[in-house]
Amino acid sequence: MLFGAHISTASPFSDAILRAEEIGCECMQIFTTPPQRWNPATIPDKELDRFVKLNEKAKIDPVIIHSIYLINLASDNPFFYESSIKSLIDNMKKAEILGALGVNFHVGSTKGKKMSELIDKIALGIKTVLAASDKPYLILENSAGAGDVIGDKFEELAEILNKVKSPRLKVTLDTAHAFGSGYNLATKDGLEEMLDEFDKYIGLEKLVCLHLNDSAVPLFSKRDRHADIGDGYIGLEAFRRIVNHPRLHGLPGIIETPGNKGKSDIDSLKILRSLVKR
């Protein structure tokens, strides 16, 4: 498994590569815009160039862009729906320029509607986004399933994948979200069951990224609260099984951990690497 972190792109944008290199990332995730706003990215071209140049040396691969949090491809509101598509397209174009693997995003919320009523709209949105670029993947992230958030069950993600049918539509598995939505990956059997289910509904070949987060909330809490590796309900032994699992071999594992009790990303990456059997 390749280990990395979500890295700040605070100005200057391209320094993200230096920050990632400094803490020993083999892969990384970034935002291209502040995640709580619709503002389009205004990264100067020379910053995009410098990012690529710096990474020719640093060789951090893959780089994954995380979309803003406002995306909702199931929204009734035309402004939100169109803005979601626009924002994703903008990020896909950035991914192409930066040589990133793709754009990771949360599909949105049904707001109480049935998936069967929304699936066409979601699929159309995704197809529109994919059509605007050639290479980067668009990556669905599983959710913890709070409220009406889409993508907590693998069946739901599979429904979207089956409707869109694109080889460029992939999946990220966030360990904290999976645990929150009821997949008990904290136990040996639970991890096997989850991977079997993932393979049955989605196909493990669609899995391109892991978000390695412990969970501050219990199994089936339907809540999304990350904890540092080993400090939550998933626990260190479960992460040991995850990072050594042959079915997850070679995947990027990105931490999005809170860094409580003075734990830095360096510390968390060190902990993960110490779990790898050699």
Ligand SMILES: [Zn+2]
């Ligand atoms: Zn995540």
Ligand SMILES: [Zn+2]
């Ligand atoms: Zn989360």
